[in-house]
Amino acid sequence: MDIGQDESQSIVSRSQDSGVRKAGKIMSLREAVAEFVRDGDSVALEGFTHLIPSAAGHEIIRQEKKDLTLIRMTPDLIYDAMIGMGCARKLIFSWGGNPGVGSLHRFRDAIENGWPEPLEIEEHSHAGMANRYVAGASNLPFAVLRGYVGTDLPEVTSTIKPITCPFTGEELMAVLALNPDVTIIHAQQADRRGNVALWGITGIQKEAALSAKKVIVTVEEVVEKFEARPFGIVLPSVAVNAISIEPRGAFPSYADGYYDRDNSFYEAWDPISRDRDEFRGWMERHILGVDSFADHLRSIDTEEAAR
């Protein structure tokens, strides 16, 4: 695990040394997670409430990955599930909640009561996290910003330190670069050469991908050619290690151009996750007890229809 940029080697050359940075290759999500996510890794599954890589989170749970340092600006339901299933040793984040609904009960239970195991936390503001990814993607050891001064965050977060501007003497704040072992994002499309297209709110995904040593992308579909879209971005295949086709892979969040948020699922998550036994039972029925994300979607539909 290597959160900070603590060696002078670049991210890309390190990944090339390990022989994994080939042009994007299409493989099953099961293979991608098995090959690239190791116990103890730092893993960022990013998505700023849009294009959340839910399918990949489920696969991590099914493969019973352990001791992960999970990174995400806005940990939500899928992080709640991974934390509640004991995948995480540590969480690096800036806002943890069920957006528009309320608390994340598994996240809170882990922090407040150490269940299912104690969860170390490292918390920042959104601006701090965003700049940490920028520094990581830029192969710099830290980023500088105007913020945090006068708040209690520097007292509890060791990756925030004051720094003096060498030109003006002004005191600013430095935040340590983030270089996840693996970043996983969900995108709308890939093409056959392994390039990846995202559009709508693209949040922090580009920076999260380019700061990582390995990158897995799940996509709605593979197309022959991308259409030009306002504010869309393309992540070239050389920056991607694996592509897995997972239609509805961001459910229950949005995928602009494909589906809207399933708000009823966000609301349903509150009672599902509130009680430890209820949560375990639900996870066993709908995640551990199925083979794929497509099966998961069928299994919750069947249970819903039986009600």
Next chain:
Amino acid sequence: MTGTVEKDPYTTDEMMTVAASRELRDGAVCFVGIGLPSEAANLARATHAPDCFLVYESGTLGAKPDVLPLSIGDGVLAEHADSVVSVPEVFNYWLQAGRVDVGFLGAAQIDRFGNINTTVVGPYGDPKVRLPGAGGAPEIAASAKEVIVMLRHTSRAFVEDLAFVTSVGYRHGGGSRQELGYSGGGPAVIITDLGVLRPDPETKEFVLTALHPGATVEEAREATGWDLKVAGEVDSTEPPLDEELRVLRKLRARTERARGTRA
């Protein structure tokens, strides 16, 4: 219905939203949080401030949502936006660069100097309640030219001592905010469901300056965890205009319908 005239045809939450929306000037660049702030800002945009420029932290610039966003990543924010940029860009090039006139914040807890806690209740290492955390608030509080805070007035929210300072208001009062070197001016007003608080120009302590119709000074004092100071002359907030209520309720109804069809 017995045919008596309904004396109070709006809720205290509606009064709070309307009062907050009135604070937003037309043409202002406004950085908006999800929830109550987003509702107030969009009410302003649909009434007296059609040219206010809404910025959401997901990177949508000049957002014009026709229904309230369910979350910060809601496509409705990008749909009619003038531009959509990355998260580092919205925080660095827009907020930190001083392009934001007004920041609109909610809070879990606030103190007499407008400092905000959204992190934890109880000791940090052994919390009683773990709250969501900082999100975009610390830098909005630091760099927006002025900040409007809105939250319901309860003694659990308006506290003598914050368990944790997530976002800075006037720090310890007086000139102590200036020592932090921030370009933003700090919280200009706190709007609650009972009334309006504004900072004393010298001490920077928040003082009750207006009450919404039906609310009393005693009620506001009761709901404040410190010895709340009251202005010599307390204004009475103008009740919501028919137009404000009509637009707000239509916005809510559209949002509810959209939630229903999305589910």
